Amino acid sequence: MPNPRPAVLVARAVYPETLAKLRAHFEVEDNPDDTIWSAPELTRRLQGKAGAMTTGSERVDAAVLDANPQLRVVANMAVGFNNLDIPAFTARGVLATNTPDVLTETTADFGFALMMAAARRMAESEHFLRAGRWKKWRYDMFAGSDVHGATLGILGMGRIGQAIARRGALGFGMQVIYHNRSRLPAEQEAPIGARYVDKATLLREADHLVLVLPYSPQSHHAIGAAELAQMKPSATLTNVARGGIVDDAALAQALKERRIAAAGLDVFEGEPAVHPGLLAVPNVVLTPHIASATDRTRRAMADLAADNLIAALTGGKPPTPLNPEVLAAGGAA
Numbered sequence: 325m326p327n328p329r330p331a332v333l334v335a336r337a338v339y340p341e342t343l344a345k346l347r348a349h350f351e352v353e354d355n356p357d358d359t360i361w362s363a364p365e366l367t368r369r370l371q372g373k374a375g376a377m378t379t380g381s382e383r384v385d386a387a388v389l390d391a392n393p394q395l396r397v398v399a400n401m402a403v404g405f406n407n408l409d410i411p412a413f414t415a416r417g418v419l420a421t422n423t424p425d426v427l428t429e430t431t432a433d434f435g436f437a438l439m440m441a442a443a444r445r446m447a448e449s450e451h452f453l454r455a456g457r458w459k460k461w462r463y464d465m466f467a468g469s470d471v472h473g474a475t476l477g478i479l480g481m482g483r484i485g486q487a488i489a490r491r492g493a494l495g496f497g498m499q500v501i502y503h504n505r506s507r508l509p510a511e512q513e514a515p516i517g518a519r520y521v522d523k524a525t526l527l528r529e530a531d532h533l534v535l536v537l538p539y540s541p542q543s544h545h546a547i548g549a550a551e552l553a554q555m556k557p558s559a560t561l562t563n564v565a566r567g568g569i570v571d572d573a574a575l576a577q578a579l580k581e582r583r584i585a586a587a588g589l590d591v592f593e594g595e596p597a598v599h600p601g602l603l604a605v606p607n608v609v610l611t612p613h614i615a616s617a618t619d620r621t622r623r624a625m626a627d628l629a630a631d632n633l634i635a636a637l638t639g640g641k642p643p644t645p646l647n648p649e650v651l652a653a654g655g656a657a
C-alpha cells in the first residue's frame with residue numbers, strides 16, 4: 325500500500341522537538357550527525373522528498389531543483405535566503421520560505437554588542453589579559469572610542485537595521501544615519517531621528533558603521549578598499565549580515581594599516597573559513613555566525629521553518645513565504 329505521508333528531508337541537525345513535530349505529519353529523513361553534504365549528496369537525498377528544511381548553508385539552485393521535480397517546498401531556517409535561487413524556485417512552481425521577525429531583536433542585540441566590543445576593544449584586551457601580559461594600569465591602555473553620543477551608520481535599514489538603530493538612538497543617544505535601497509517613511513524615521521543619506525555620506529560620517537543588508541550580486545563587496553578609504557580612521561565596521569558584502573582581504577589590510585580603528589565580524593566570505601589576514605590582526609572581534617543564536621530564538625526559527633513546511637504540504641497557509649506567487653498559482657500542497 326502506498327505511503328500517504330509525504331517524505332521530507334531535514335538537511336541539518338535540529339531540535340528533537342522540531343523533528344517530532346515534523347514526524348507527526350511526514351516521513352522524515354534527518355541528519356543527526358549534522359554532516360555537511362556536498363551538492364550531489366544533497367541532491368541525492370532530496371530524491372522522493374516533497375519538502376526540505378534547510379539552513380543558510382545548503383545551496384538549492386536550478387540544478388538541484390531540476391534533479392528533484394517532485395520537490396514542492398524548501399523551508400529555510402534563516403531570514404537570509406541567498407542560498408536559495410528564488411527565481412529558479414518560482415519558475416518551477418516550488419515554494420521557498422524563510423524565518424523573518426522571530427530573530428530581529430536577538431540579532432540586533434548581537435550586532436550592537438559586536439559594535440560595542442569593537443569600539444571598546446573588548447576582545448583585544450581580553451586576549452592581552454589571558455596571555456598574562458597585564459602588569460600595570462596605564463592611562464591609554466586599550467583606549468577605544470565612545471559609543472554613546474556617536475554617529476551610528478546603518479547600511480541596510482530593514483527590520484534588523486531599524487532594531488539596531490533604536491538601540492543606538494534610544495539607549496545610547498546616538499545620531500542615526502542610514503542608507504538603504506529605499507527611504508523609510510517619515511513616521512518611522514522620526515522616533516529615532518534617523519537621517520537618510522547617500523552611501524558616500526554614510527561612509528564619511530559614521531563613527532560606527534553596521535552592515536545589515538541582504539547579500540545579492542548587487543551587494544557583493546559593497547564594502548571594499550575604496551569604501552574603507554572613505555571611512556574615518558577612528559571608525560569601526562560591524563557585519564552581522566552576510567559574508568561577501570565585505571571584501572575581507574581589503575578589510576584585513578585596512579585594519580592592519582589602522583585605516584579604520586576596528587571591526588566586529590560575525591559573517592565571512594567563504595565561511596567557515598576565515599581570511600588569514602583577519603586572524604592575524606588584533607583589532608577585530610570575530611564570532612562564528614551566531615548573531616541569532618539564543619536558545620529561544622533558534623527554537624523559534626526552527627518552529628517557524630517547521631510550520632512553513634507543514635502548512636505548505638498539508639493545504640495550510642505557510643506563514644512566511646518568499647515567493648507567494650507560487651501559492652497564488654496553486655503550488656505547494
Ligand code: DGY
Nearest residue numbers: 380401402403404616
Ligand atoms: C539568518 O537567519 O539569516 C542567519 O544569518 C542564520 O543563518
